[in-house]
Amino acid sequence: MSRLFDIEGLTSQEREMQKEVLKKFRSKISPSLAKIVKQSDAVRKQFVPSPYEALDFGTDAPFEEGKMNRGIYGLERIYEDRAVLTPYFECSAYCRYCFKKTRTLGGEAKRMSDDDIAAAIDYIRADSRIKTVLITGGDPLIEPQLLENVLQQVNQIEHVRNIRIGTRNILFAPENITDDLADMIAKYNYIDFGNPRQSKNISIGLSINHGDELTSEVVRASQKMIRRGLAIRGQMVLMKGINDEAKTIRELIELFNCVGIVPYYLFHCMPVIGAKHFRTSVQKGVDILRELSPLSGSLAPHYVYVTQVGKHRVGPNHPFTYVDIDGQSYIKATTPYKAADFMAYSDSEALPPLHEIDENGYIVSYYLDGHDQAEVLA
Numbered sequence: 001m002s003r004l005f006d007i008e009g010l011t012s013q014e015r016e017m018q019k020e021v022l023k024k025f026r027s028k029i030s031p032s033l034a035k036i037v038k039q040s041d042a043v044r045k046q047f048v049p050s051p052y053e054a055l056d057f058g059t060d061a062p063f064e065e066g067k068m069n070r071g072i073y074g075l076e077r078i079y080e081d082r083a084v085l086t087p088y089f090e091c092s093a094y095c096r097y098c099f100k101k102t103r104t105l106g107g108e109a110k111r112m113s114d115d116d117i118a119a120a121i122d123y124i125r126a127d128s129r130i131k132t133v134l135i136t137g138g139d140p141l142i143e144p145q146l147l148e149n150v151l152q153q154v155n156q157i158e159h160v161r162n163i164r165i166g167t168r169n170i171l172f173a174p175e176n177i178t179d180d181l182a183d184m185i186a187k188y189n190y191i192d193f194g195n196p197r198q199s200k201n202i203s204i205g206l207s208i209n210h211g212d213e214l215t216s217e218v219v220r221a222s223q224k225m226i227r228r229g230l231a232i233r234g235q236m237v238l239m240k241g242i243n244d245e246a247k248t249i250r251e252l253i254e255l256f257n258c259v260g261i262v263p264y265y266l267f268h269c270m271p272v273i274g275a276k277h278f279r280t281s282v283q284k285g286v287d288i289l290r291e292l293s294p295l296s297g298s299l300a301p302h303y304v305y306v307t308q309v310g311k312h313r314v315g316p317n318h319p320f321t322y323v324d325i326d327g328q329s330y331i332k333a334t335t336p337y338k339a340a341d342f343m344a345y346s347d348s349e350a351l352p353p354l355h356e357i358d359e360n361g362y363i364v365s366y367y368l369d370g371h372d373q374a375e376v377l378a
């Protein structure tokens with residue numbers, strides 16, 4: 001076992017469980033990240049396989065890899081105004097709260113082919129309601145040539161006004177965020193001063209979960225983007241024992257603000273296989289939002305939990321309806337999404353499990369809640 005994966009103080013039962021986890025799931029930590037993992041407990045917990053991943057829990061495909069909207073590998077759409085492209089499916093490290101660690105995802109079809117990209121571009125071009133294209137992964141910054149190929153083609157679609165790139169590679173490999181890469185991305189930013197509505201904006205969504213991740217190298221790499229006019233939005237996943245206190249989230253957002261990263265989303269941790277020990281109650285995030293509410297609005301992220309039909313926004317005074325299903329607590333909520341729209345955009349014939357239609361045609365979702373106690377082994 002890599003010494004990096006060696007967690008001090010494990011009981012013999014936990015050691016056996018960690019061995020099982022290492023067999024069951026993939027593990028990867030990039031060299032730059034390894035330096036931070038050695039220094040920060042909060043970062044180590046995100047990347048070093050925990051024995052608690054062995055607990056029987058969750059799904060390995062909350063969002064299927066590749067998605068295959070309309071048979072096009074790498075195209076995904078669930079909203080009217082946005083489409084998602086995943087040109088490259090690999091990451092430089094595997095976050096333990098993500099389904100990418102699942103072995104069944106290894107080996108095959110790690111990228112969109114030229115034909116996939118051409119078909120996805122044709123699809124987006126044919127629907128002028130799509131104003132935003134999110135290019136995500138895996139990590140698109142690992143493969144700059146593939147990214148540029150996609151950017152060039154998306155950029156030529158007139159009605160697409162926003163292009164967003166989702167990444168963690170600024171954290172995983174800041175040394176790879178070169179001036180050339182930043183120049184290549186920034187050249188797609190375009191302001192039409194004569195007719196501002198014809199402008200196009202390209203921005204970056206950066207996932208950072210704890211202030212320890214914003215090292216000098218990561219901030220320097222981020223600044224290469226920001227100084228070229230690329231806004232970076234910071235998104236966080238709420239995780240037990242890592243950032244589930246208002247003080248920790250506040251420190252991170254204050255850090256975002258002072259290095260020029262715009263605080264954006266706080267995600268509740270999804271019910272991913274092996275992620276049970278990370279999942280707080282949804283209410284925990286509400287409590288954090290409430291503590292941040294008296295402070296500047298610049299410290300208030302959008303708090304959301306995500307089901308297969310889309311994001312569910314949660315405010316600081318949000319009431320929840322809890323439902324017991326097979327002995328587990330679910331949050332029942334009417335979404336802002338119409339079932340007919342969802343099925344049309346996502347090319348689905350039915351709603352996903354744990355979703356139903358109300359009398360007005362809106363989707364009602366049931367989301368598995370977490371809890372705020374530490375996991376206890378039987």
Ligand code: SF4
Nearest residue numbers: 091095098100138168
């Ligand atoms: S970088 Fe993103 S896609 Fe890759 S493992 Fe982490 S959370 Fe998952």
